[in-house]
Amino acid sequence: MGHIIPRRIAALALAWLAFAGAAFADETCNSPYISTLIKGQEDYVYVWALGVEGLGDGSDKLVTVDVNPKSKNYGKVIHSLSTGARVEAHHMGFTDDRRYIWAGGLSDNRIWVFDVAADPAKPKLVQTIADLGDKSGYLGPHTYYALPGRMLVQALSNTKDKGGQTGMALYNNKGQFIASYAMPTEGGGDGYGYDLAVNPKKNALLTSSFTGYANYMRPLGELIKDGEAMKKFGNTMALWDLKAMKPKKVFSVPGAPLEIRWSLNTKDDWAITATALTSKLWLVRQDGKGEWIAKDVGAIGDPSKTPLPVDISIARDGKGLWVSTFMDGTTRYFDLANPEAPKQTYEKVTGKQVNMVSQSWDGKRLYITSSLLANWDKGGADNEQFLRGFTWDGKELTQKFEIDFTKEKLGRAHHMKLGSKTLRAG
Amino acid sequence: MSALKYARNAALSLALLLGLLAGLLGVSALCAHQPEPLPALDFVPPAPGSYTLHRIMPAPDGRVLDIDGRSQPLSRYTRGQLTLLGFIYTTCVDPEGCPLAYRVFDLLKAAIAATPALHGKVRFVTLSFDPARDTPEVMRRYAGSRAVDTSGGLRWYFLTTRSARELMPLVEGFGQDVRVPYDRTSGRARRELSHVLKVFLIDRAADIREIYSSLFLHPQTVLNDIETLLMEEGSRPLRATETK
Numbered sequence: 001m002g003h004i005i006p007r008r009i010a011a012l013a014l015a016w017l018a019f020a021g022a023a024f025a026d027e028t029c030n031s032p033y034i035s036t037l038i039k040g041q042e043d044y045v046y047v048w049a050l051g052v053e054g055l056g057d058g059s060d061k062l063v064t065v066d067v068n069p070k071s072k073n074y075g076k077v078i079h080s081l082s083t084g085a086r087v088e089a090h091h092m093g094f095t096d097d098r099r100y101i102w103a104g105g106l107s108d109n110r111i112w113v114f115d116v117a118a119d120p121a122k123p124k125l126v127q128t129i130a131d132l133g134d135k136s137g138y139l140g141p142h143t144y145y146a147l148p149g150r151m152l153v154q155a156l157s158n159t160k161d162k163g164g165q166t167g168m169a170l171y172n173n174k175g176q177f178i179a180s181y182a183m184p185t186e187g188g189g190d191g192y193g194y195d196l197a198v199n200p201k202k203n204a205l206l207t208s209s210f211t212g213y214a215n216y217m218r219p220l221g222e223l224i225k226d227g228e229a230m231k232k233f234g235n236t237m238a239l240w241d242l243k244a245m246k247p248k249k250v251f252s253v254p255g256a257p258l259e260i261r262w263s264l265n266t267k268d269d270w271a272i273t274a275t276a277l278t279s280k281l282w283l284v285r286q287d288g289k290g291e292w293i294a295k296d297v298g299a300i301g302d303p304s305k306t307p308l309p310v311d312i313s314i315a316r317d318g319k320g321l322w323v324s325t326f327m328d329g330t331t332r333y334f335d336l337a338n339p340e341a342p343k344q345t346y347e348k349v350t351g352k353q354v355n356m357v358s359q360s361w362d363g364k365r366l367y368i369t370s371s372l373l374a375n376w377d378k379g380g381a382d383n384e385q386f387l388r389g390f391t392w393d394g395k396e397l398t399q400k401f402e403i404d405f406t407k408e409k410l411g412r413a414h415h416m417k418l419g420s421k422t423l424r425a426g
Numbered sequence: 427m428s429a430l431k432y433a434r435n436a437a438l439s440l441a442l443l444l445g446l447l448a449g450l451l452g453v454s455a456l457c458a459h460q461p462e463p464l465p466a467l468d469f470v471p472p473a474p475g476s477y478t479l480h481r482i483m484p485a486p487d488g489r490v491l492d493i494d495g496r497s498q499p500l501s502r503y504t505r506g507q508l509t510l511l512g513f514i515y516t517t518c519v520d521p522e523g524c525p526l527a528y529r530v531f532d533l534l535k536a537a538i539a540a541t542p543a544l545h546g547k548v549r550f551v552t553l554s555f556d557p558a559r560d561t562p563e564v565m566r567r568y569a570g571s572r573a574v575d576t577s578g579g580l581r582w583y584f585l586t587t588r589s590a591r592e593l594m595p596l597v598e599g600f601g602q603d604v605r606v607p608y609d610r611t612s613g614r615a616r617r618e619l620s621h622v623l624k625v626f627l628i629d630r631a632a633d634i635r636e637i638y639s640s641l642f643l644h645p646q647t648v649l650n651d652i653e654t655l656l657m658e659e660g661s662r663p664l665r666a667t668e669t670k
Contacts, residue, residue, distance in 0.1 A: 033639055035603055035622040097603035149601045149637040173601050178480045200641035203469040244477035
């Protein structure tokens with residue numbers, strides 16, 4: 001990453017006259033340690049796409065889409081950067097300085113580091129971290145969560161038996177391994193991992209749980225017929241002492257709790273998650289005695305039909321939550337004015353299959369992608385692969401653009417991060 | 427409760443009280459920023475020694491200028507003692523930036539002064555990342571009495587650099603973000619820069635062991651970390667020449 005030094009020296013030398021203060025917070029689902037926030041119109045959506053054999057170069061790639069309505073390239077792919085590998089590309093995350101995106105795949109241990117600051121319109125691959133398996137024994141990096149000067153990586157599996165026993169690995173921002181932390185297997189812990197999220201004010205780290213490589217790499221139709229395999233999903237969340245990086249309490253949260261979102265409202269100290277298999281919203285908060293608890297606060301759709309909630313996106317004031325359910329291709333909005341009793345106030349079918357949902361800081365724009373996992377996506381005509389951009393006026397989602405990832409030979413569209421040309425850093 | 431822990435808690439309480447009084451009474455400090463009270467932690471931090479502070483990365487080295495304008499290697503200020511280092515610029519007014527660090531450093535200084543067991547074991551370093559403005563003389567004025575105060579068993583060094591070229595390897599090495607905002611309409615770099623507060627706890631062998639942002643920078647957590655590193659040294663005596 002050192003190649004950016006000369007450019008930065010030049011930029012700093014020119015601009016070394018006065019300084020602005022720091023900004024804290026971020027778009028609604030990122031680490032609170034991330035330094036810069038896109039409060040206005042984002043310029044780019046970075047899409048981490050799974051390669052498809054026979055489609056284009058077949059590799060996983062970082063796709064940059066221009067999403068500024070004032071741009072002549074609005075709604076178009078302006079850059080695509082292939083990794084040359086196809087490893088079930090899944091999630092990504094910014095470093096705390098928002099200069100780099102770390103991204104990885106679930107069938108592999110490599111982590112790709114993209115520079116998105118030198119030229120936010122044209123990310124550049126600057127590093128590949130390849131020692132996760134050797135150093136930690138974990139497989140399938142999923143969540144990349146920025147801590148000051150470090151990245152905490154939550155894995156889904158392990159290199160030994162490719163089951164669900166896994167943990168987190170801590171790296172410094174230079175990509176050097178520091179330590180690993182096994183998911184709890186005592187006190188009710190099942191050892192599974194999925195997402196993590198931090199509340200610094202409470203020194204609280206929450207983790208959730210999914211399943212291992214042996215399950216998530218199997219075709220879904222085959223998997224759900226395997227009773228024994230279906231028992232191998234996480235049913236817990238864990239509260240950790242962030243400072244000590246030690247689990248303090250395990251909550252029973254049946255049905256694979258996935259994404260975790262702390263309310264960003266400074267008056268709140270609760271987090272919410274959705275369970276994939278049981279289709280429920282769960283709230284984690286402190287009770288009147290200060291004890292952390294997790295409780296089922298409502299259903300998402302009809303759980304008996306297994307709509308499979310796969311992603312959530314919380315409003316910046318903690319008053320609303322978007323939920324996407326994969327099987328019915330529906331995007332739902334829940335009023336969280338009372339997080340103890342979320343109320344669904346809107347729903348719309350936004351695709352034949354939908355997965356990730358991301359909103360702008362002001363909540364006026366929503367981006368939706370289609371792919372869950374290569375072997376879990378639907379087949380035939382239902383296998384739509386897209387990025388769709390919507391506006392939200394508080395009453396109606398209106399589609400503004402669509403990129404057909406199959407037609408464009410880009411692959412399966414999965415995770416998204418927002419970018420801005422104003423974040424160019426020398 | 428260990429004697430050190432008892433003394434530290436008492437000292438921290440005293441320091442927080444002094445800070446509170448200073449804030450309430452508007453007592454002016456002798457230097458650029460006056461200490462203000464900090465809210466109490468909203469959690470019970472883990473006890474010193476009950477957790478591990480991993481070696482995050484080595485602290486970088488480079489040339490710096492002290493307040494007399496002498497060029498020194500930064501390593502002179504990052505080895506041999508526990509070091510709390512923070513980047514600042516003297517014109518910073520963001521309450522969650524440099525002033526916050528200054529308040530925390532002031533409160534910590536008072537706490538350490540009141541804890542003899544910590545005397546001679548910790549130093550503070552305040553390093554400017556605005557060499558154009560923050561000359562050694564400006565840093566001297568910014569520091570006020572802090573730069574010459576040798577009481578309380580702690581030295582506080584105020585450093586700057588000769589140029590951006592000398593500074594940038596340090597900024598990059600520490601991972602201290604400094605950004606050039608760009609104007610959306612013109613596409614040109616704006617005159618100001620932005621940064622995010624980071625404070626680094628460095629062990630005697632010059633390894634960075636903790637990085638605090640404004641969300642986690644509190645005298646209580648820093649003191650716990652200092653004690654944790656001292657307890658670690660107590661169980662495994664550090665011999666710097668073999669460590670590095």
